[in-house]
Amino acid sequence: xxxxxxxxxxxxxxxxxxxxxxxxxxxxxxxxxxxxxxxxxxxxxxxxxxxxxxxxxxxxxxxxxxxxxxxxxxxxxxxxxxxxxxxxxxxxxxxxxxxxxxxxxxxxxxxxxxxxxxxxxxxxxxxxxxxxxxxxxxxxxxxxxxxxxxxxxxxxxxxxxxxxxxxxxxxxxxxxxxxxxxxxxxxxxxxxxxxxxxxxxxxxxxxxxxxxxxxxxxxxxxxxxxxxxxxxxxxxxxxxxxxxxxxxxxxxxxxxxxxxxxxxxxxxxxxxxxxxxxxxxxxxxxxxxxxxxxxxxxxxxxxxxxxxxxxxxxxxxxxxxxxxxxxxxxxxxxxxxxxxxxxxxxxxxxxxxxxxxxxxxxxxxxxxxxxxxxxxxxxxxxxxxxxxxxxxxxxxxxxxxxxxxxxxxxxxxxxxxxxxxxxxxxxxxxxxxxxxxxxxxxxxxxxxxxxxxxxxxxxxxxxxxxxxxxxxxxxxxxxxxxxxxxxxxxxxxxxxxxxxxxxxxxxxxxxxxxxxxxxxxxxxxxxxxxxxxxxxxxxxxxxxxxxxxxxxxxxxxxxxxxxxxxxxxxxxxxxxxxxxxxxxxxxxxxxxxxxxxxxxxxxxxxxxxxxx
Numbered sequence: 001x002x003x004x005x006x007x008x009x010x011x012x013x014x015x016x017x018x019x020x021x022x023x024x025x026x027x028x029x030x031x032x033x034x035x036x037x038x039x040x041x042x043x044x045x046x047x048x049x050x051x052x053x054x055x056x057x058x059x060x061x062x063x064x065x066x067x068x069x070x071x072x073x074x075x076x077x078x079x080x081x082x083x084x085x086x087x088x089x090x091x092x093x094x095x096x097x098x099x100x101x102x103x104x105x106x107x108x109x110x111x112x113x114x115x116x117x118x119x120x121x122x123x124x125x126x127x128x129x130x131x132x133x134x135x136x137x138x139x140x141x142x143x144x145x146x147x148x149x150x151x152x153x154x155x156x157x158x159x160x161x162x163x164x165x166x167x168x169x170x171x172x173x174x175x176x177x178x179x180x181x182x183x184x185x186x187x188x189x190x191x192x193x194x195x196x197x198x199x200x201x202x203x204x205x206x207x208x209x210x211x212x213x214x215x216x217x218x219x220x221x222x223x224x225x226x227x228x229x230x231x232x233x234x235x236x237x238x239x240x241x242x243x244x245x246x247x248x249x250x251x252x253x254x255x256x257x258x259x260x261x262x263x264x265x266x267x268x269x270x271x272x273x274x275x276x277x278x279x280x281x282x283x284x285x286x287x288x289x290x291x292x293x294x295x296x297x298x299x300x301x302x303x304x305x306x307x308x309x310x311x312x313x314x315x316x317x318x319x320x321x322x323x324x325x326x327x328x329x330x331x332x333x334x335x336x337x338x339x340x341x342x343x344x345x346x347x348x349x350x351x352x353x354x355x356x357x358x359x360x361x362x363x364x365x366x367x368x369x370x371x372x373x374x375x376x377x378x379x380x381x382x383x384x385x386x387x388x389x390x391x392x393x394x395x396x397x398x399x400x401x402x403x404x405x406x407x408x409x410x411x412x413x414x415x416x417x418x419x420x421x422x423x424x425x426x427x428x429x430x431x432x433x434x435x436x437x438x439x440x441x442x443x444x445x446x447x448x449x450x451x452x453x454x455x456x457x458x459x460x461x462x463x464x465x466x467x468x469x470x471x472x473x474x475x476x477x478x479x480x481x482x483x484x485x486x487x488x489x490x491x492x493x494x495x496x497x498x499x500x501x502x503x504x505x506x507x508x509x510x511x512x513x514x515x516x517x518x519x520x521x522x523x524x525x526x527x528x529x530x531x532x533x534x535x536x537x538x539x540x541x542x543x544x545x546x547x548x549x550x551x552x553x554x555x556x557x558x559x560x561x562x563x564x565x566x567x568x569x570x571x572x573x574x575x576x577x578x579x580x581x582x583x584x585x586x587x588x589x590x591x592x593x594x595x596x597x598x599x600x601x602x603x604x605x606x607x608x609x610x611x612x
Contacts, residue, residue: 001319007273011270018240018248023063024174025160035060037147038058040149041149042152064160079168080165084147087142108132135150177202178201182199182200186225191234199232201221202238204238248281249302251297262277276311279309295380303347319336321334321336334409355379357480359378361451365377389453390403403425407422416465416466420576426456431446435532450588482597499571502571505568506565507584507590514527544569
């Protein structure tokens with residue numbers, strides 16, 4: 001990861017577009033839309049006293065003059081008093097005055113800290129009381145929709161035009177790397193050359209010698225340069241690349257964040273690396289890759305772009321990192337190294353094929369909650385859809401089961417998953433939805449969930465992620481059949497025992513009975529026999545005879561099918577309770593698809609006869 005960041009820094013640090021990331025100060029408005037409407041409040045200072053306040057448009061070209069840096073830590077303050085200016089958005093005048101007065105009071109305290117802590121002499125502290133009143137007066141003239149930065153000009157010059165303040169930023173930005181950990185005339189682990197000086201306390205995206213885990217067996221932090229000695233210039237490139245990646249490449253996955261970066265396995269030419277990286281960064285914002293169907297994580301574009309752009313494939317591998325940023329902590333949840341473009345092509349090719357093949361049973365109608373307009377929606381296989389079965393929502397946050405990250409790893413690496421673990425997670429959510437439906441009488445969400453999970457299961461199967469289970473050959477050559485017998489035959493790798501086929505058919509027959517009950521009673525009393533979809537072998541034994549008796553009552557017996565099920569259910573069984581429940585429920589929900597397909601076929605046949 002660090003070598004990849006170093007390559008990014010070498011390639012892009014001189015680019016006018018990215019150069020600001022490699023400076024120790026920051027762009028306060030990196031977002032283009034915000035920058036367009038941003039203003040700068042400039043306090044004019046001459047002879048240590050305030051002469052007035054001016055308002056000017058924000059300019060990216062003057063970022064190196066403003067010398068802005070985000071405040072770090074709860075008690076942190078800036079090296080020079082350049083801060084975001086807080087402007088109350090309250091509509092009520094009295095509430096606005098009160099909040100704005102409080103905002104400015106806090107801002108003055110930050111400015112005071114900055115001047116006192118850094119020993120600045122350009123402004124008398126006694127002037128700050130007057131500044132508070134001036135800023136409150138100026139606030140009335142500001143547009144509440146704009147964003148504002150506050151800085152100062154000393155004798156007509158911005159902070160960044162003074163060498164002493166620029167040096168202050170340089171020294172502070174990199175002090176942590178060489179503090180108590182540096183050496184002379186050592187080999188840099190990134191340039192592979194002897195450098196006059198190397199620093200050791202590297203703290204960049206997952207590698208930190210400040211962590212106790214790196215200080216075992218008596219390892220001394222002051223000698224940390226021995227672990228990863230890096231030259232000062234290389235450190236600056238790493239820091240800039242880190243800011244660049246977190247700003248330009250980071251995307252959100254619910255309460256996680258992630259980014260994808262390339263690293264080079266067989267390219268030594270800096271010029272070649274620069275071309276590939278420039279193309280890569282352009283592709284992350286290319287609007288031609290905005291289709292949801294072209295994503296696999298959630299809404300990323302770049303992975304799909306990699307599969308279709310030749311310049312992003314040869315001798316380039318990719319690292320994917322999922323993390324959480326909690327104040328100053330950078331918590332890595334999963335780091336995937338060396339993901340190959342050929343693997344990504346396989347991931348997307350199979351994804352598209354499976355989505356298209358099963359579209360007929362998982363397509364749905366989406367109703368806009370505001371406009372109430374309806375539109376068809378296709379089910380897409382993404383980690384966003386998979387995460388529903390491997391996470392729980394606590395307040396407004398998601399807590400992920402560790403197996404979710406195992407799935408991410410398996411998809412991108414091809415490592416094996418536990419089929420039973422996957423089925424267990426699927427059926428647990430399906431049971432919850434089934435119970436909710438019975439309690440509130442609303443939608444049959446459990447049926448939609450069951451079909452969605454079956455598509456996800458087939459995706460994992462086609463990727464070869466289940467031990468001793470091979471993908472079906474030639475699946476795409478024939479359409480999905482919606483008759484019970486053909487469906488079982490087309491999925492022989494799922495229905496791999498006679499007992500399992502019998503359980504599926506029993507689920508279908510149960511749905512067939514409940515359809516009869518609904519037609520006659522506007523209710524489905526047999527649903528109580530399903531034990532909230534907690535179905536094991538003993539439950540199957542109880543359900544079957546009761547089902548047969550009820551079918552007799554409704555004059556709806558199907559002797560051939562009943563005999564076929566009876567013969568299957570006495571066959572050897574090694575399925576778990578979750579596998580039996582899942583298979584039974586699949587039969588339960590697929591029966592409606594089989595019935596609808598039969599009715600449609602019958603209707604088409606009758607229409608055809610009438611035309612003749």
